[in-house]
Amino acid sequence: MNIALIGAGNVATHLGRKLTEVGEEVVQVFSRNAQKAKQLADELKAGFTADLGQIVDSADIYIIAVNDDAIGSVAERLESNGLTNKLIVHTSGATPMAVFYNTAPNLQKVGVFYPLQSFSKIRPADFGKIPICIDARDLEDQQLLEKLAQKLSPHVYAVNDGKRAVLHLAAVFVNNFTNHLYQIGHNLLETADLPFELLMPLIQETVAKLNDGSPAAMQTGPAVRNDEATIRRHINLLEGEPQLQAIYRSLTNSIQTIP
Amino acid sequence: MNIALIGAGNVATHLGRKLTEVGEEVVQVFSRNAQKAKQLADELKAGFTADLGQIVDSADIYIIAVNDDAIGSVAERLESNGLTNKLIVHTSGATPMAVFYNTAPNLQKVGVFYPLQSFSKIRPADFGKIPICIDARDLEDQQLLEKLAQKLSPHVYAVNDGKRAVLHLAAVFVNNFTNHLYQIGHNLLETADLPFELLMPLIQETVAKLNDGSPAAMQTGPAVRNDEATIRRHINLLEGEPQLQAIYRSLTNSIQTIP
Numbered sequence: 001m002n003i004a005l006i007g008a009g010n011v012a013t014h015l016g017r018k019l020t021e022v023g024e025e026v027v028q029v030f031s032r033n034a035q036k037a038k039q040l041a042d043e044l045k046a047g048f049t050a051d052l053g054q055i056v057d058s059a060d061i062y063i064i065a066v067n068d069d070a071i072g073s074v075a076e077r078l079e080s081n082g083l084t085n086k087l088i089v090h091t092s093g094a095t096p097m098a099v100f101y102n103t104a105p106n107l108q109k110v111g112v113f114y115p116l117q118s119f120s121k122i123r124p125a126d127f128g129k130i131p132i133c134i135d136a137r138d139l140e141d142q143q144l145l146e147k148l149a150q151k152l153s154p155h156v157y158a159v160n161d162g163k164r165a166v167l168h169l170a171a172v173f174v175n176n177f178t179n180h181l182y183q184i185g186h187n188l189l190e191t192a193d194l195p196f197e198l199l200m201p202l203i204q205e206t207v208a209k210l211n212d213g214s215p216a217a218m219q220t221g222p223a224v225r226n227d228e229a230t231i232r233r234h235i236n237l238l239e240g241e242p243q244l245q246a247i248y249r250s251l252t253n254s255i256q257t258i259p
Numbered sequence: 260m261n262i263a264l265i266g267a268g269n270v271a272t273h274l275g276r277k278l279t280e281v282g283e284e285v286v287q288v289f290s291r292n293a294q295k296a297k298q299l300a301d302e303l304k305a306g307f308t309a310d311l312g313q314i315v316d317s318a319d320i321y322i323i324a325v326n327d328d329a330i331g332s333v334a335e336r337l338e339s340n341g342l343t344n345k346l347i348v349h350t351s352g353a354t355p356m357a358v359f360y361n362t363a364p365n366l367q368k369v370g371v372f373y374p375l376q377s378f379s380k381i382r383p384a385d386f387g388k389i390p391i392c393i394d395a396r397d398l399e400d401q402q403l404l405e406k407l408a409q410k411l412s413p414h415v416y417a418v419n420d421g422k423r424a425v426l427h428l429a430a431v432f433v434n435n436f437t438n439h440l441y442q443i444g445h446n447l448l449e450t451a452d453l454p455f456e457l458l459m460p461l462i463q464e465t466v467a468k469l470n471d472g473s474p475a476a477m478q479t480g481p482a483v484r485n486d487e488a489t490i491r492r493h494i495n496l497l498e499g500e501p502q503l504q505a506i507y508r509s510l511t512n513s514i515q516t517i518p
Contacts, residue, residue: 170444
């Protein structure tokens with residue numbers, strides 16, 4: 001398939017590389033930043049443009065991999081470019097497919113192609129392990145997206161707007177919030193002049209244990225033991241850090257009451 | 260060295276196995292539960308007892324690996340058994356060495372031998388990766404504990420009561436609290452009839468990224484982007500779940516303000 005890639009950030013870059021690798025053809029890369037567009041386009045042996053008015057009309061599928069808040073305006077431009085019968089998808093977990101109905105109601109063939117991973121510039125993406133969540137207005141497009149996704153990953157899921165919203169929220173808890181807990185641990189150790197690497201085996205083991213049972217079954221620590229003396233000592237240790245105390249209390253309360 | 264192991268739970272079991280493996284001799288295992296004591300003792304080719312009054316006086320070191328709240332009473336019993344010139348250590352991250360001064364002031368040679376890991380019954384412990392944090396009242400005992408610890412792990416740290424309290428608090432954040440965030444993710448996905456395995460690659464990547472930079476540098480998501488629309492949508496999705504909303508808010512606030 002001929003693919004137009006709208007965006008040149010982390011998602012567009014890793015997706016573009018993998019699509020090319022499995023034999024799909026990226027025909028054009030768009031970015032508002034012409035240099036970024038050219039750089040990715042060169043790598044993918046594609047054309048490039050920094051002008052949404054110059055998007056090719058020859059692609060089979062248009063993949064919008066831009067910031068969430070720009071998806072609507074890109075869709076509008078594609079609509080006014082007359083691409084109303086082309087398959088147009090976005091890659092966002094946080095954005096409903098309905099964004100297309102609201103901002104570009106004349107687009108007939110729309111969908112979502114959401115690779116559930118936190119991509120970074122410097123780390124290679126292992127698509128073989130990345131779930132791809134797809135959705136489309138039409139069944140035919142859904143099937144086409146499913147086939148395309150299966151070329152990239154064995155883990156393809158049909159996930160509609162409602163489910164994807166919950167999935168994205170869960171991802172915030174296990175990725176963004178977890179990472180912040182790592183930061184808190186990092187900062188605490190710094191105050192005691194201890195290296196963060198002390199915590200790495202524990203962090204890795206916490207994840208590895210998920211293979212043995214549900215997280216609820218794996219819960220340990222003062223909260224689940226109702227060890228109020230330790231909890232009090234910890235809250236006291238966090239004196240002068242009301243935000244950390246709030247996090248400590250909210251998570252402890254939740255551990256003690258959620259089934 | 261001859262070692263008396265007081266306790267037969269996860270820490271005692273994994274520690275006892277490793278000590279035996281590196282050529283130390285566990286001479287006796289104590290547990291209030293005679294069957295558990297016998298089972299571990301048999302594995303380690305040691306004697307066993309369920310009576311603290313019958314603890315041998317021939318060991319070079321007594322390792323107390325029992326629940327935090329039982330350490331003081333065990334120390335008291337060892338003191339009244341007359342083991343006042345024997346090296347006695349506990350394995351708890353949450354308990355100060357001072358527990359010995361308070362409950363058994365006649366014990367002369369006391370210390371801490373804290374393997375920083377979350378041990379579980381079914382998973383083997385890879386001591387080569389486990390930091391061991393040691394402390395002792397006397398320098399000579401400190402050096403002895405250091406040598407013993409180095410036989411088990413290349414990662415040995417001298418950590419006093421003040422630092423260990425902070426370390427244990429940090430461990431609660433990155434292990435117990437992180438695991439609870441996994442549970443929340445698990446429960447959210449269940450409400451949407453999605454499998455938890457969808458989140459595993461993201462969870463693993465979040466940890467893997469810690470090799471590339473500090474957690475603060477790796478932070479992504481709506482909070483750090485100040486994406487108030489997504490934050491509002493998430494809070495709304497959590498309607499009827501005040502505890503999850505409290506966690507979401509406390510972590511979001513902290514991400515937005517902590518340097």
